[in-house]
Amino acid sequence: MPDLHPWEVPRRYDVVVVGGGPAGMAAAVGACEGGAERVLMVDREHEAGGILQQCIHHGFGLHHFKEELTGPGYAQRYLEQVLEHDIDVLTDAYVLDVDTARTVSVLSGRYGRLSVDAGAVVLAMGARERTRQAIRIPGTRPSGVMTAGFAQKLVNVAGYLPGKRVAILGSGDIGLIMARRLVLEGVEVVGVFELMPHANGLTRNVVQCLHDFDVPLHLSTTVVRIHGGERVEKVTVAPVDEALRPRMHEAWDVECDTLLVSIGLIPDNELARTLGVRLDPVTTGPVVSSTMETSRDGVFACGNTVHIHDLVDWVSQESRLAGEGAGAHASGRRQAHDNVRLVPGTNVRSCVPHTITTEREHTVYLRVTKSLAPCTLRLGDVYERPLRYVVPGEMVTVKVRPRFLESFHGGALRVDVVPREEAGA
């Protein structure tokens, strides 16, 4: 954004994008492509890029840029596109509220309180990490207990180490990646403790982040108590039985000065909630149409605020679409109404978008409940596709083409992922 006086900041934009992570950046570019002329992207951080700026590891962009990039590398590539499109970027600015008239209230470090009217709004606030409170670990409340993602930001961006001896609860990818990060920074990682009998993160992260550095992974084990006055002194851990109840007589103490909690992300849906947008009880993000529009007219949503993604490439793809929808909406173009509702069936936890049309091609993103290999993905009785494997940690994407739906005349289409019959395999 050029240097302006507070009273010079435009008060009306075609599209306002809330959040400048990969979702927000792609939506802003999409909005321009969808016909919007004036687009504003707002982020509370000092620079755009979202969580990518702290994910310094590789694994981004293989699909989108056909090249394996680090998080900051991906962010920089995308930000270049944003700037080429003449999008106004306002950082150090927090969006307080979006109302039903699509007036966006912003608290800006530079301009103070602003109120901006938008032809369409895109919600792209990302996700939050679940905290110690979410699982109620008993004990004292010393300093040194934090989420793994916060520690990641401390280490990779701010340049501080969270402690000297670190225990990690939860084996999601963020926890695993942080174990390696800390070892490489000279911190002792005393172990990763996982409630479930299997690691939650990708196998490649278990190998490259734990095995490579002899960091012990304790499966079916959890932290049952945190000890310490000012600072964490130790944690008590215990194995769990099949019902996931700790077996306290087998508990042991682990000395550490820091506990990182890596137990998952949840969509940041606060703005959506106050706006009265309909939410999906499973994803906890907004229910969205095939153009990523929420139940509120002209309010779109994309990225982790809708459902938790593991690949940023899909975030960019989905968000581009949301932006295009917002751009079209702002320029008064209406798209065909959705006429098919997607219903998660056997072994499908969630589907996004929630509705599609028989007119256009769609990418549907789904998550399964349990691992299967090999298996078949089925859309009602109109389409099926063999899959080599599915795992809950990896989103499945499927392209739904109009011709699959030619013979379909219902309102609801069930999505199942079932074991593949030997004979047909």
Add this chain to the structure above:
Amino acid sequence: MSETSHYLCINCPLGCRLEVDAAGDEVVEVRGNACKRGVEFARQEHSDPRRMVTTTVAISGAPLARLPVATAEALPKDRVVDLCRALHQLRLQAPVAIGDVVMADALGTGVDVVATRSLERA
């Protein structure tokens, strides 16, 4: 004489458990791989395991305290920790552009370490 070792294939999320029969560095047979990329992985992992390394380096004069960096190619696995130690000694000065080499031929391995983002002067 061949000996059996075990590896987890990290080429895709399936994470096959590989059983590898080898005579010294020579891989004779690979079992447990669901696709042929597993064989390639087993060969490399058995004779010359390598890893990409990403870490940060101290930088002054920039809006951030750390510059993210990465090896341009995979480095022998047993040099990873040494490389990070060496990178800890570096003190860079902004500006830095994405792709700039911050350490050439790191530890004599022939592998360069490059910046993975640009940082302007604050």
